[in-house]
Amino acid sequence: MERFNLEKELIKLKKTNSADTVMSSLVRSRLDDTYAALPERPTQRISRPTRTRLRRTTTATAAAVILGAAFFASGLVSPVMADSIKSIPLIGSIFSSIQGDIGLRNAGDLGLAATVNRNVSYEDVKLEVSETVFDGSRAAFLVHVTAPNLKNGKYDNGKKLVKLSNAIQNVFFTVNGKRQGDPGSILKGGGYMGAGEAHPDMLIFEEVLDTSGGGSVPDSFNAEVTIILEGIDHEFKLDVPFRKTTDNIINVHPNAVVTKNEFTFSVTDLQVTPLTTRVNYSIALNNVQSLEQEDEYKKLRRVGIAAFDDQGRKLPELHGDGAYEGNRLNYDRRYASTLGTTKYLILKPFVIKDDFTENVKEDQYIKGLETKIELPASK
Numbered sequence: 050m051e052r053f054n055l056e057k058e059l060i061k062l063k064k065t066n067s068a069d070t071v072m073s074s075l076v077r078s079r080l081d082d083t084y085a086a087l088p089e090r091p092t093q094r095i096s097r098p099t100r101t102r103l104r105r106t107t108t109a110t111a112a113a114v115i116l117g118a119a120f121f122a123s124g125l126v127s128p129v130m131a132d133s134i135k136s137i138p139l140i141g142s143i144f145s146s147i148q149g150d151i152g153l154r155n156a157g158d159l160g161l162a163a164t165v166n167r168n169v170s171y172e173d174v175k176l177e178v179s180e181t182v183f184d185g186s187r188a189a190f191l192v193h194v195t196a197p198n199l200k201n202g203k204y205d206n207g208k209k210l211v212k213l214s215n216a217i218q219n220v221f222f223t224v225n226g227k228r229q230g231d232p233g234s235i236l237k238g239g240g241y242m243g244a245g246e247a248h249p250d251m252l253i254f255e256e257v258l259d260t261s262g263g264g265s266v267p268d269s270f271n272a273e274v275t276i277i278l279e280g281i282d283h284e285f286k287l288d289v290p291f292r293k294t295t296d297n298i299i300n301v302h303p304n305a306v307v308t309k310n311e312f313t314f315s316v317t318d319l320q321v322t323p324l325t326t327r328v329n330y331s332i333a334l335n336n337v338q339s340l341e342q343e344d345e346y347k348k349l350r351r352v353g354i355a356a357f358d359d360q361g362r363k364l365p366e367l368h369g370d371g372a373y374e375g376n377r378l379n380y381d382r383r384y385a386s387t388l389g390t391t392k393y394l395i396l397k398p399f400v401i402k403d404d405f406t407e408n409v410k411e412d413q414y415i416k417g418l419e420t421k422i423e424l425p426a427s428k
Contacts, residue, residue: 142180143191146247151365152324152385153189153253156182159323161294165190171283173197176276183291184322185266185298187383189255190274190289191244198280202249206279214243214252218277222256224270235259235266237381238370257368257383260320260327268293298322299424309417311335312352313377314398319422321394326356326364326384332398333377340373349378353401355409356384358391396420 144157156162161182168177174196181190194213198205204216220241227234239256243249254274258266269292276285299321306315311334318329332352340346356364369382397420399413 143244143248143251144180144182144189146245147253150367150385151387152187152326152367153182155323155386155388156184156189156294158388159295161323163292163294165290167287167289169285169287171281171285174278174281174283174285176285176287178287178289181289181291182324183269183293184295184324185258185268185293186260186320186322186327187255187257187325188272188291189253190291191251191253192276192287193248193251194278195250196278199250202243202246204279208280211279212243213250214241216279217241217252218279219275220254220277221275223273223275238368240368261329261381295323299426301422301424303422305420305422307418307420308335309415312398312415312418314396314418314420316396316420316422319394319424321386321391321424323386325367326386326394328354328356328382328384328396329380330354330382330396331374331377331379333375335376337376339375346373349373351401352378352415353399353409354380354382355397355399355414357395357397358387359393360387360391362387364394390426391424393424394422396422 142157142160142162144153144162147154147157161184162180163182165178165181168175170176175194177193177195179191179193181188183189196204199213202213203210204213206216220239221228222236222239224235227236229236229238235258237257237259239254241252241254244251244253256272260266269290272289272291274287274289276287277283278285299319301319301321303316303319306313308314313333313335314330315333316328316330318327320327332349334340334345334349337345340349353366356366358364364384364387367383367385369380371378371380371382373379398415398418399409400415401407402413
């Protein structure tokens with residue numbers, strides 16, 4: 050099953066009424082029962098996407114900010130006035146309005162978003178790409194949807210009204226004729242989410258690139274993105290250009306290893322960009338040579354890694370994927386980078402109780418496995 054199809058099925062299992070809850074892959078459904086149902090084999094790959102929450106933008110023109118503050122503070126704003134304020138165009142990058150993914154917000158604030166103008170139409174439905182972001186590890190772009198059956202983020206699929214982010218039937222990324230999973234592909238997985246209340250008819254799509262060394266990730270490339278909307282018998286194909294807009298990248302190969310009681314925690318590679326912090330690590334069970342029992346697999350996949358910068362700020366977790374090998378789980382986990390520079394990162398393994406994006410309590414951290422990774426200055 051294609052990654053996006055799987056994620057769509059997961060979303061159906063856990064519906065939400067939250068206006069700013071989004072779906073991504075990258076998805077954004079962390080159902081532990083699904084992980085428990087995965088075949089437990091040493092070659093089994095697992096993916097732990099998270100849900101990223103997007104909130105209404107707090108950035109607008111100076112007039113909108115002042116006017117909005119005055120009226121909302123006084124309690125005199127009417128629904129019509131609220132809609133008018135909401136419709137004032139945003140100055141700067143739309144990525145700057147994202148609250149749930151501070152990495153993408155950083156890209157907007159730092160001027161790392163590239164303006165593009167690509168669109169495709171079928172009958173009276175139009176998809177327009179307005180901005181892209183690419184940091185060498187993660188590529189994202191904005192799509193505005195115009196359709197007669199779409200109003201204020203609600204899409205009529207012919208059977209019922211759904212959020213626009215739930216109206217995507219499937220998405221495929223193709224680069225150099227190859228999709229995720231094809232030999233030599235640089236694609237590792239993607240997802241999509243709503244762009245927040247301020248942009249109800251807009252979606253954010255993203256794709257993670259494989260930087261493990263199996264294939265070289267270029268500084269620029271074009272992706273063919275195929276989007277299928279529910280209720281429309283048509284494939285929308287967009288040609289989306291990406292260009293790396295930052296050289297502010299730190300790569301570290303610490304090969305740090307810490308052993309405590311039944312676990313060994315190893316960090317092999319770490320990459321930090323203004324958008325994304327990427328940690329390649331493994332967690333191993335010391336008392337076995339290979340994983341054979343279901344509880345052994347479960348014990349490893351119930352270990353999360355919390356990352357903190359030198360100011361004690363916890364990096365929001367985005368998504369990740371891993372594979373069992375021998376007595377260990379090897380993992381490539383991605384976080385949204387915090388704003389500014391940090392001299393080091395603290396990685397703290399913990400036992401997952403709810404999901405790996407939960408607010409971790411102190412008693413959940415696995416004592417003795419905390420690891421500090423020093424970071425050099427970026428070039």
